[in-house]
Amino acid sequence: MKITQIETFLVNLGHRNIPYVKVHTDEGIYGVGEAYSCGPDKATVEVIRDFAEWLVGRDPRDIEGLWQLMYAGSRFPGGMVLNAAISGIEHALWDIAGKAAGLPVYRLVGGKCREKVRVYQSPRGDTPEELADNAVALIEKYGYTAIKMGPLPPGWQAMPWNRVLRETEKRVAAVREAVGDDIDIGLDPHARIFEPGRALQLCQVVAPYRPFFVEEPLRPENYDALTKLSQHTDVPLATGEMLYTRHEFRDLLKLQAVEIIQPDICVTGGLWEMKKIAAMAEAHYVSVAPHNPCGPVATAVNVHFAASTQNFLILEYHADDEGPRREIVDEPMKLVDGYLELPEKPGLGIDLNVEALGKYPFRSWHRPFSWREDGSLAYQ
Template structure:
């Protein structure tokens, strides 16, 4: 276990008797400390298996559970799946995407989150800086400009519309998506907020309400004039199938560290393709998860755009050279954007990155817990 800024990272290494090590990453933004003992248990089912039989092994792990595994089980299986693909590709000396039928695109477009600059001019300056340094032309931020639980709803809508109007006037050359973080319980509020954004043609409107009721998502999408995106909180192709059958999304956002790994991610994408729905993977994790997502995205025909986080704790010169600070030091060579895209590494087997195992031996772990907001009456609100 390691950390990236204030977020925990649970990385998984699987060794083979041929001397090949595969690496994967769990989704672990709570409860992160529950994953290591679960991984120890799952390894008992792996020992002695041929790591190249990925489908067989994943089926075994799924069937060992009396009931379908949820968030923790699938997060652990995701990292195991990643490691198995890494091993299989390294055994052949090829990038992992070659095992997926090769690439359908030469590079993968990424977007960057902007969450701490409420003033439109600050956002403009930040976007201009990221564009000049890395070529980003797409960004995502929160649509909320006030406390949605303490202030009148009409004031929230007006504050959002006024802010976005100024922002888009200042930044006509950039695309913006808006992540509502499932904070809205009532669908009519999700509808009104999305349609307040509609005049500005956002790239997408992300997860305004809880994900469990697929029929409600279908009803919401039918009333919106913006592309509706969701899926980071869904676990398997069966849940995504229900969402798609309900007509509940214009864009789906499965997380390769949540759904059970690359194998399940491919099945989800194939289902979405049959519904003419693109995939924009949810990717708030570390640089290893980004590497796995890059290989998936490069080989996915209905891929749209990939969420990306610049590695924390370091600065880079505009020519891409790293400064003295260390960034995501457990990855010595993270994928970094060029012209708003991640470039493939055809000469590098597996995920194409190097893990610093000596760094992982140091104790830098930071436990993370979700901060729950309270409504004025003292009840918890969604976050």
């Protein structure tokens, strides 16, 4: 079996553009994948097209070797764009391998550790009341046993810090009261706090409400600062969405800086790289809760990872039951009472609706910029 062509599709799902990949072979089997929406999404597509020149004519089932060709063959260690491109292609290679073997992908990477995959979704709301109401509505609609929320109030970068802490406590308290004691609540300040002391104060404010974890309480570049924070709080800390490959997770795990890592299967190097990262984490008694903010193909790949990984904890999820997310795939992963069912189809168990992809063309996009009161740029 040989790769004959690699197609790319840059699709706008409303809040971001997502690069999709379709790898064709000379035996008529094809695979689909999803690369991360890094921001310069056209750059990711161009890297995928460049890699296609390296991969055409090779056996798609040689996944480890092709991964090394793309990663090490690029000479310099990749950043988000290169690793996103590798990830999207790698997903499609696993899809081909599963279809060729007549097995779902999780059967090829260790088999089942579990029968279903626990997921959470994030409610929105500017006020504590709106946030609490939306959390309850999500739980009632989809049966979630966990949610994740942004604890910081809107416009917090321009507020006095003491007010930020007061408003944060109100938001978390309102959601805890609304959902009860048995729903896990993750908190995500989105890596926007710079000083460990302020991050510690935030953890102290939310600690009475027993958060499931606090995600990215600090910027991710300085592992020592994160370690310092972890030594002064009992709140479980999580990070990892902006780290790439096992090499960037190695020192983080060695320092025991967090209890939970959150690699993204669309940017850290793909499914097989995530398995390697998870194995490293398991040896350090760390759980894996994958970052998954993008599209339905990414969710499918994550389901195969979660099914076959013992120290998987929970998966970030966006409902795929309506709108463009539902239209661009033949059949999304099935959600039942807050858990995704494992697919039994060969490969990833999901396919792209190519005709629908064309209805949602690329639109220029970036995260909204945040500004402090003095006019300086805040962390995004």
